[in-house]
Amino acid sequence: MNHYQTGKIFAVAPMIDWTDRHCRFLHRQLSKKALLYTEMVVADAIIHGPRERLLSFSEVEHPVALQLGGSDAGKLVQAIEIAAGYGYDEINLNVGCPSDRVQSGTFGACLMRDPAHVAHLVAAMKRVSTVPVTVKCRIGVDDQEPQEVLPEFLARVIGAGADAVWIHARKAWLQGLSPKENREVPPLDYPLVYAMKRENPDVFIGINGGITDLAQAAKHLEVMDGVMLGRAAYYNTGLLAGVDAMLSGDADPSPAEPDWLTLRDSMMAYAESVIGTGGRLNHVTRHMVGLFQGYAGARRFRQILSSEATRPGAGPEVIAAAFDVVDIQAGQKMLAG
Structure with missing residues (x-):
């Protein structure tokens, strides 16, 4: 079943070195409804590396999405074909990570500069994937004007068939800021992301960045289709116990008590x-x-x-x-x- 057709979504963001299968098992004990993401896995690693260690997971983790890193359509397709046997519920393309590692491979946030190529990648991935293909991006990079580039970027990837787009509501600075600083220094622009949702009413668009608790998440869900928390959900894991009630329409998104x-x-x-x-x-x-x-x-x-x-x-x-x-x-x- 396509989870993007079932209503509002709360997701725990993909986080390198953190959201491995053990982390996801823990998170699933606290919320049955949250959408969980793998760490970013580079397509080359799936093709040439230890596939079982990179891709295997527990059945209880569903719904769980595999986030891929890469900029070569052929390699992404091959990675999806390999991963198909593992049973992921979604394939997500990373177009937001600003680390040196992804810059050296010209993928992640670097791809924000080339929306036509991202559309090409999405179209290729869609041709072979049996599950939703989605994109996680920033609002822009470096000296780009997000108000100018983000609408075109979304039009391209949506036109290529992306089933959903998750937008981190900050720019990424590829030079001069560390990955940690890129999560904190560039200012948040929630109104721009809200505007993108208004302009694309029939497409699932989720918001990410700077959201620290379920009260804030619930406010975003009044406008957006989905909300994604990263480090807030990791450092204060217990808040996940309140997610299911929030998604069920509970008027009080205050922290629930886990068993x-x-x-x-x-x-x-x-x-x-x-x-x-x-x-x-x-x-x-x-x-x-x-x-x-x-x-x-x-x-x-x-x-x-x-x-x-x-x-x-x-x-x-x-x-x-x-x-x-x-x-x-x-x-x-x-x-x-």
Whole structure:
């Protein structure tokens, strides 16, 4: 089923080194409806690299989208054909990452300069994909005037058949700013992204950038088809527990309380399975440190996961020990108040 035809969407952004399969498993325990994204995977890596490690994921992660990086249509097509057997729900083309890595490969945000080529890539991807093909972009790069370039960019990629476009509401500066600075320094332009939605009423357009909580997300969804959070969802993972209620039309988007004990048990069982197949505990627990923001004991929780989970032979009991130091009842009162 095409998830872009089912109503408003909340997504967790693709984040390099963060949104791996273990991170996505955790996020899925907190929200059944959120759309989850892989890290950006370069098409060349899928063609020539360890495919199973790069592409495999747990069935419980659905809906999950594969984000591809690349600028060669033939390689992107080949990567999609390889990935088809893994069962992703969407293929997303990265046209927004400003890192040196993607600049050296002339893809990511560099592609904002060449909307005709992006349209060519989208059309090629659409010809072979059996699932939605989408684009994640910026509003422009460097000295471009977003009000001038973004409408043309959208017209090109939508005309090529893109099923959805996710827009990070900032420019990317390819020289002079680090990837971290590119997430914070260029000013946000939500009104421009809103205008793009008004001009394309029949196309799914989602917004990303600078959104820190569910109250803000709900406000964006009054205008946009989808809202995407990145680091806010990673550093304060517990907010994902309120996503399903928000998407169901709950008038109160305040933080919901996860079922912490069920989450603990799920993550312990999952960690045991990861360890049993040659992984390490910290491959799982490194994504859990943002779970108890604002709770008494949260600092000690993070310390236990950060120090104990990296020890040789560490097992799921470390997760239990970390949960034990958190005053969950006090946290519940704090959320309620």
